[in-house]
Amino acid sequence: MDQAEATEKIVAALQKKKSKTKFYFNELAKILDLKPRAAKKLINIMVTDEVLEYWSSGSTSLYGLKGVGKQAAAEHEDE
Amino acid sequence: MAKHETPLLDQLESGPWPSFVSDIKQEAEARAKNEKGVEYQIPVDVCEDLLGILELSFKHGRTHWKHGGIVGVFGYGGGVIGRYCDQPEMFPGVAHFHTMRVNQPGGKFYTSEFLRQLCDVWDMRGSGLTNMHGSTGDIILLGTTTPQLEEIFFELTHTYNQDLGGSGSNLRTPADCVGEARCEWSCYDTQALCYDLTQEYQDELHRPAFPYKFKFKFDGCPNCCVASIARADIAFIGTWKDDIRLDQEAVAAYVGGEFPPNGGSHSGRDWGPFDIKKEVIDLCPTGCMQYADGKLAIDNKECNRCMHCISVMPRALRIGNDRGCSILVGAKAPILDGAQMGSLLIPFIKVEEPYDEIKEVIENIWDWWMEEGKNRERLGELMKRQGFQRLLEACNLKPDPRMVQEPRTNPYIFWKEDEVPGGFQRDINEFRKHHLR
Numbered sequence: 039m040d041q042a043e044a045t046e047k048i049v050a051a052l053q054k055k056k057s058k059t060k061f062y063f064n065e066l067a068k069i070l071d072l073k074p075r076a077a078k079k080l081i082n083i084m085v086t087d088e089v090l091e092y093w094s095s096g097s098t099s100l101y102g103l104k105g106v107g108k109q110a111a112a113e114h115e116d117e
Numbered sequence: 118m119a120k121h122e123t124p125l126l127d128q129l130e131s132g133p134w135p136s137f138v139s140d141i142k143q144e145a146e147a148r149a150k151n152e153k154g155v156e157y158q159i160p161v162d163v164c165e166d167l168l169g170i171l172e173l174s175f176k177h178g179r180t181h182w183k184h185g186g187i188v189g190v191f192g193y194g195g196g197v198i199g200r201y202c203d204q205p206e207m208f209p210g211v212a213h214f215h216t217m218r219v220n221q222p223g224g225k226f227y228t229s230e231f232l233r234q235l236c237d238v239w240d241m242r243g244s245g246l247t248n249m250h251g252s253t254g255d256i257i258l259l260g261t262t263t264p265q266l267e268e269i270f271f272e273l274t275h276t277y278n279q280d281l282g283g284s285g286s287n288l289r290t291p292a293d294c295v296g297e298a299r300c301e302w303s304c305y306d307t308q309a310l311c312y313d314l315t316q317e318y319q320d321e322l323h324r325p326a327f328p329y330k331f332k333f334k335f336d337g338c339p340n341c342c343v344a345s346i347a348r349a350d351i352a353f354i355g356t357w358k359d360d361i362r363l364d365q366e367a368v369a370a371y372v373g374g375e376f377p378p379n380g381g382s383h384s385g386r387d388w389g390p391f392d393i394k395k396e397v398i399d400l401c402p403t404g405c406m407q408y409a410d411g412k413l414a415i416d417n418k419e420c421n422r423c424m425h426c427i428s429v430m431p432r433a434l435r436i437g438n439d440r441g442c443s444i445l446v447g448a449k450a451p452i453l454d455g456a457q458m459g460s461l462l463i464p465f466i467k468v469e470e471p472y473d474e475i476k477e478v479i480e481n482i483w484d485w486w487m488e489e490g491k492n493r494e495r496l497g498e499l500m501k502r503q504g505f506q507r508l509l510e511a512c513n514l515k516p517d518p519r520m521v522q523e524p525r526t527n528p529y530i531f532w533k534e535d536e537v538p539g540g541f542q543r544d545i546n547e548f549r550k551h552h553l554r
Contacts, residue, residue: 062492063286063326074487078326085192085324092194092285092325095185096216098493099194099285099325102187 044070044080045089052103059107060093060100119145120162121169125176141168144245155241159210159262163244166210167260170202188215188263190270194325196281197266213263214244218282219256219273220315220322223308224295234277242269253332254292254343255282286329288321293335294342302427303337304355304440305468311335313472314479327483328490338436339422345459348450350496351479352459353468357437360417361426367433368393368413378429397426441467444478446508447497457497460505462512464519478512485511506530 039047051069052061067077081101084090091104119142130136145164148157160166170181186199198216205212219235235256239245244260251257261269273279282290291314294300296307314333315322321331334345337355345352370376371391377384378391393413398406405419406426413433415426427434444466445459466474482496485508490499500508509516509530516530534540 062328064328064487064492074326075484078320078324081326082320082324085194091187092189093185093187094189094194094198094285094325096198096284097330099287 039070039072039080041080041083045084045087048081048084049089049103052106060102062100066101119168120165121172123168123172126168126172138168141246148240148245153240157240158242158265158268159244159260161210163210163214163260164246166208167214167244167246170204170208170211173204173207182214188266190266190281193270193281193323195284195287195323198284200260211260214260215263215266217243217258217261217266217269218251218253218284218290219258220280220282220290221250221254221256221292223293223311224298225250225254226295226298231277235279238269238272238277242272253282253289255290281323283322283330286325286327287323287331288318288327289330289332290322291315291333291335292343294337296335296337300337301431302340302355302424302436304357304436305337305353305442307335307337307353307355309470310353310468310472310475313470314476317476318479321483327487329493329495331483331486331496333479338424340424340428346445346448347456347458348448349459350446350448351482352445352448353442353475354445355436355440355468356422356443356465357440358465359437359439361415361420361437362435363413363415364433364435365412368408368430369411371430371433372411376430376432380428380431397429400425441465444475446482447495447500449495449497455498457501459497460500460522461520462508462514464517481512482508504531 048066048069055061063078063081064074066081067074070077070080072080081090085092085101088104090101093100093102123138126138129138141164145162145168148161148164151157151161174181181203183201183203184199186201188199189195189197196218198218200214200216202208202211202214236245236247239247239258242261242265243258246259248257248259258269270281273281291311293307293311294303296303296305298308311333321327331351332349333351333353334343334349335353336343336345339354339356341347341354343349345354367376371378372393374390378396393408398408402423402425403419403421405416407414427436442465443461444463446462448457448459450456463478466478468475486496486499489503489507490496494502505520506516509520521530
């Protein structure tokens, strides 16, 4: 899978999900249907390209489409 | 006159111990005076507002912090922990109060000059408050605003050659003891291994793709000053394979009172003459020591490396010469519940550059955990859920009696059907010929 195809897949899948805006890494890997290490390479580039952004509670990290959802919500409010 | 009245916090200063409240007040005063002429980049009264919000939390009995957020530096998914206050109008100085984790130097060795430089950056661009060191080992910089994050990161990396540590679902900042630099009990070079793995796994440290946090900790000997056995997902604990080196003359000197036991510690009171039987022999957990006719004998094959005798008589007993480390996995120490000690995975491995054998173990564990681990599940929980046997398979290791902590209480290893002649199916009629119901 090339980068453009992976980005398209992720963006389409995340935009469809209306109920939440933050996703665990393994949810993204599942969308790409890749093993974690292969998925990580593509997902990292999406962060560098500013398609995705990290969200961290301090103990757990999640990913979201850049600019979507709450910017500074407490962890429990997000779930 | 303080900005906020803080009677509840003031009470915390009344005890005989050092108080963090006094520290924050001192910093608040120093910032207000600004004798050094610092060009503060975040509100000058950040420390006053910190005291104010803390007082309010004490009064209400609940927190006024909101943690988490997208704050971070570009390309990094860890190292910054977002924190915001839910009363920004009342306490504007701490409307943003993000924490930054700085990867501590190996063994926490640094110069006072480095500390001064770090504090100068933090005085200007942060609250001036630090936590040296956090439980992860990092240098913790407490409280700054979002626009300052990139500025601080640039300065740390470009001027001081430092990097952020790990947070979130990352490899956390690897932590080690002082090791061979200052300790004769260190069975391997903890700082070399810690540094090498920190460099090797930069991607895992900064770009989160794990189910949850993951910790490496390195202890040079089983005294475990870093407490790796209690809190690291992978603990590297120094050990030796051959015999404890024994100097009978030095034993006699301890017995004769010539050398103080325990390296002279506990000397604040007279404990009476050193009693080798009571203080060493009888305390050996495996009973592998004897002292008779002025000679000490150790049955080394029974020794479980508790380190007690070596710690009490360091001049008489020394670690063996054939050294390496044991690898234990799955420890965790959550605040609320579920604490778990590490389980022995590799009884002995040589610690030699380029550490390929060690890296193979690490990467096999990660592959298994990244695929099978549930979100927010630590390695120790996955080991319990799927069994130690699955971990051994993932690491291509054979079961070993040394992996069993207590026989019959943790039956980790089960026969598989293809390992049993004839499988699990049997001819019940044939069986009944020889065994009556």
